[in-house]
Amino acid sequence: MARICVQAADFDIGAEFAALVAGRTDIGGIGCFVGTVRANAGDPVVAMTLEHYPAMTERAIARIAEEAERRWDLLGCTVIHRVGRLVAGENIVLVLAAASHRQAALDATGFLIDWLKTKAPFWKKEELPDGATTWVAARDADEAAASRW
Amino acid sequence: MADAEPPLTILYFAWLRERTGASQESVPLPAGVATVGALVAWLAARSPGHASAFANRRTVRCAVNQDFADPETRIGPGDEIAFFPPVTGG
Numbered sequence: 001m002a003r004i005c006v007q008a009a010d011f012d013i014g015a016e017f018a019a020l021v022a023g024r025t026d027i028g029g030i031g032c033f034v035g036t037v038r039a040n041a042g043d044p045v046v047a048m049t050l051e052h053y054p055a056m057t058e059r060a061i062a063r064i065a066e067e068a069e070r071r072w073d074l075l076g077c078t079v080i081h082r083v084g085r086l087v088a089g090e091n092i093v094l095v096l097a098a099a100s101h102r103q104a105a106l107d108a109t110g111f112l113i114d115w116l117k118t119k120a121p122f123w124k125k126e127e128l129p130d131g132a133t134t135w136v137a138a139r140d141a142d143e144a145a146a147s148r149w
Numbered sequence: 150m151a152d153a154e155p156p157l158t159i160l161y162f163a164w165l166r167e168r169t170g171a172s173q174e175s176v177p178l179p180a181g182v183a184t185v186g187a188l189v190a191w192l193a194a195r196s197p198g199h200a201s202a203f204a205n206r207r208t209v210r211c212a213v214n215q216d217f218a219d220p221e222t223r224i225g226p227g228d229e230i231a232f233f234p235p236v237t238g239g
Contacts, residue, residue: 035239050238051163053231056215081238093239113239121212121231122238123163135164138235 002065002077006057008084011094020076020096027075029102031109035093037086045126048136050083050092053121057081064115068097071111071149072104079112081122111149118146154178155227159192161202162233165209168202178226185211186220188230202232210235 003019005011013034021027039045065077076098086092093116097108124136156175166172179191189211193203203209211218212231224230 052238053160053162053212053215053233055229056212056231059215117239118236119217120238121162121233121236123234124237125163135234136237138237142239 002062002069002079004058004061004065004078005080006052006054006061006083007080008082010082010091011080013094016078016080016094016096020078020098024075024098026100027098028100029098029105031095031097031099031102031105031107033093033095033109033113034091035113037088037090037092039088044129045088046129047085047087047127048092049085049125049127049133050081051123051125052081052083056121060120061116064112064119067115068108068112072097072099072108074099074104074108077108077112079116081116081120083122085127114142114145114149117142157188157224157226158229160229160231162231164234165202165232169196169198178224183223183225184220185213185218185222185224185230188224189220189232208234 037048061079065079068074068077074097078096080094082092095109095112097105099105125133126136127133156177159174161169161172182188182191189203193200210233213222213224214229
């Protein structure tokens with residue numbers, strides 16, 4: 001059973017890691033991915049606002065996690081996605097996947113973030129230093145990354 | 150009317166919300182509308198903002214009762230139908 005949370009507050013990676021492995025001796029590896037707000041050179045994003053579809057979001061993430069658990073026989077899984085306004089450098093998303101062996105843990109982590117990017121109802125709006133805002137367009141590369149699984 | 154059908158709840162997210170000027174609206178199921186695609190055609194005629202939101206339908210995604218749907222998905226009274234751009238989370 002995955003731990004899934006959609007929240008405005010930041011997450012504590014250490015605490016989430018500890019909660020995932022507490023009392024377990026069957027886990028052989030844990031994959032971890034943290035997505036953060038990036039300011040590109042020439043595109044100095046100061047913040048992003050993450051919007052989502054509250055009635056659907058956690059259910060959509062749960063389905064993605066169930067798919068990962070089924071494909072890689074995961075021993076535990078955590079997905080925390082933040083919403084609201086996040087400034088450059090802040091955490092956006094945490095994915096942890098625990099398995100008996102490293103390959104399953106690493107592959108499941110990659111699968112989870114790739115599918116989250118294309119199959120969970122979140123939308124990002126970028127904010128530039130002059131206050132101008134633009135909705136981030138979906139990238140074909142993300143769709144290709146999701147479809148490779 | 151006591152026997153009135155429950156209306157559709159239409160939700161808009163991201164730039165569809167900005168263009169329609171509404172995050173949510175409640176409308177009776179229009180006569181002759183049985184699919185998402187037919188509903189989009191009906192909604193697009195509601196206002197210039199709606200027309201703008203649905204101008205490029207290839208960039209609009211949909212969910213019916215919180216499940217991803219497509220233009221052929223059938224809809225009925227009381228359904229919650231959400232329109233949004235391709236997702237960009239993660």
